[in-house]
Amino acid sequence: MTEIIAQFKLDYGAFSLDVDLRLPSSGITVLFGHSGSGKTTLLRCIAGLQHAPHGFLAINGTTWQDSDNKLFLPTHKRALGYVFQEANLFAHLTVLDNLCYGLTRIGQNAKTAQFEQVIELLGIAHLMARLPERLSGGERQRVAIARALVLNPDLLLMDEPLASLDAKRKQEILPFLTRLHGELNIPVLYVTHSQQEVAQLADYLVLLADGKVQAAGLLSETLSRIDLPQAQDRQAASVWQVTVIEHETAYHLTRVAFAGGELSLPAINAALGTALRIQIYARDVSITLEVSKATSILNVLPATISDIIDDEEGQSVVRLQVGSQTLLAHITRKSAQLLALQTGMMVYVQIKGTSILN
Amino acid sequence: MLSAADMAAIWLTLKVASLATSILLLLGTPLAWWLARTEFRGKSICNALVALPLVLPPSVLGFYLLVLMGPNGAVGKLTTELGLGTLPFTFAGLVVASVLYSLPFVVQPLQTAFTAIGNAPLEAAATLRASPLDTFFTVVMPLSRSGFLTAAILGFTHTVGEFGVVLMVGGNIPERTRVVSVQIYNYVEASEYPQAHGLAGGLLVFSFLVLLLMYSTLKTNPVSPLK
Numbered sequence: 317m318t319e320i321i322a323q324f325k326l327d328y329g330a331f332s333l334d335v336d337l338r339l340p341s342s343g344i345t346v347l348f349g350h351s352g353s354g355k356t357t358l359l360r361c362i363a364g365l366q367h368a369p370h371g372f373l374a375i376n377g378t379t380w381q382d383s384d385n386k387l388f389l390p391t392h393k394r395a396l397g398y399v400f401q402e403a404n405l406f407a408h409l410t411v412l413d414n415l416c417y418g419l420t421r422i423g424q425n426a427k428t429a430q431f432e433q434v435i436e437l438l439g440i441a442h443l444m445a446r447l448p449e450r451l452s453g454g455e456r457q458r459v460a461i462a463r464a465l466v467l468n469p470d471l472l473l474m475d476e477p478l479a480s481l482d483a484k485r486k487q488e489i490l491p492f493l494t495r496l497h498g499e500l501n502i503p504v505l506y507v508t509h510s511q512q513e514v515a516q517l518a519d520y521l522v523l524l525a526d527g528k529v530q531a532a533g534l535l536s537e538t539l540s541r542i543d544l545p546q547a548q549d550r551q552a553a554s555v556w557q558v559t560v561i562e563h564e565t566a567y568h569l570t571r572v573a574f575a576g577g578e579l580s581l582p583a584i585n586a587a588l589g590t591a592l593r594i595q596i597y598a599r600d601v602s603i604t605l606e607v608s609k610a611t612s613i614l615n616v617l618p619a620t621i622s623d624i625i626d627d628e629e630g631q632s633v634v635r636l637q638v639g640s641q642t643l644l645a646h647i648t649r650k651s652a653q654l655l656a657l658q659t660g661m662m663v664y665v666q667i668k669g670t671s672i673l674n
Numbered sequence: 675m676l677s678a679a680d681m682a683a684i685w686l687t688l689k690v691a692s693l694a695t696s697i698l699l700l701l702g703t704p705l706a707w708w709l710a711r712t713e714f715r716g717k718s719i720c721n722a723l724v725a726l727p728l729v730l731p732p733s734v735l736g737f738y739l740l741v742l743m744g745p746n747g748a749v750g751k752l753t754t755e756l757g758l759g760t761l762p763f764t765f766a767g768l769v770v771a772s773v774l775y776s777l778p779f780v781v782q783p784l785q786t787a788f789t790a791i792g793n794a795p796l797e798a799a800a801t802l803r804a805s806p807l808d809t810f811f812t813v814v815m816p817l818s819r820s821g822f823l824t825a826a827i828l829g830f831t832h833t834v835g836e837f838g839v840v841l842m843v844g845g846n847i848p849e850r851t852r853v854v855s856v857q858i859y860n861y862v863e864a865s866e867y868p869q870a871h872g873l874a875g876g877l878l879v880f881s882f883l884v885l886l887l888m889y890s891t892l893k894t895n896p897v898s899p900l901k
Contacts, residue, residue: 391800398801404794408816418802
């Protein structure tokens, strides 16, 4: 029963939502889609802030909505945390009182280890006595996240928590979110339209379009679905989990290992054994049929083509298997034809660049 | 300088105004909340009805109340059956009339304040386990503090200043329905200008001081009853 079952149907005329999802009850599940795709509506239905006339929702075996049996638990009776796009703090209460608002209602107070941990995690200990109007946008959002987390909810819902912040503030909060991921065992449903946040945070990815689920699955699986528009986008990328194994200080490089091979990355200040998430843009991957000694590209890896698709603009999207990792490559259709690429072929991939996500 | 009759009128005025304001806050708060939140189609009609005392001549309102609460009126028959007698020319009648007369001055600032709060804090409270009633007392009321202050002060001062409705419904009975404004009218009728000056000046200063208190407490402009 450790899963989230979410089935909703609602119809607003111009917009309708029709989803049937089974989501893991651990890690971060990102609901991704463009505006109007229904991702926020879905999140609000899960919170009970919106009442979908037809719906079934169970969190780890606890039913929150079952419209067939006329069950609809109001929001305040659901063991959830919700972080809104705008921090939405209570303007008349100090930071501490904002944090305690929910706590007192579940019969707890601020004198717990969990509370201390959350405050420390989000770095807001020095803000306790302030009123929300005296906080910066980033601080406000951190307090809002803490306010939801201290309740130790069964499910944390986050609705584009970074969307209202500028790039600098985003970078201020993202590390907190990745830490949260590592240190607290609360399943998170995270709504965003930013591919960067998907790559950085998601374990599980749900792609929504026009109120329907296009794809849902583990991040690497979903990102490598080349039949989806995402894979054809210029920003298409693969996300790999790697481990630091060696620092080549003389070259300012760091060697990392993934399941089935190794890569060189620009030097990273991280201890050996550190787990990292890296992103490889499909446009930074090229394909050759043999290993050329005469190349400046360091990362050349053997790979097997598992699928090819042509888009309408002269581009071929190639999915490759590198060890046990999946990699997307964008090449011109002309190159694909000259090399006579086809599914099952053994080739070499050259990776021109990578970026580290955490 | 003030006679015993003046003091009685002042005391009666304060009693009517305090009681009417209390009743208005109790009844006006849920009404204003409903008006601020509902998407009911007939909402415009309700808004117009609430605002009616703002534009109606007090004598018109007083006249209808007199008819309604009189022995042959619907309300009058009901109160008689309940053994309460009829309300016109009584203290209770005066309070009822004042409540209706000052209704928009209480409901409108509250409604504006509630609307200004919006949905967001209510949703935040719900996700923090607060029931709707809990949310109302711990989030809505503190956030609409200035709306409540404005409503209470305008309701009170407006009731203190009523004249036409009082005269129609309450008449001019010493210690029962003779409020300050009626007492001033009596003095003027009798050409006793110095006494009229005393009370009128007092009312002027009182009203000014209360409004001054309100504006300086709220710093920014209080919510206008006229929108």
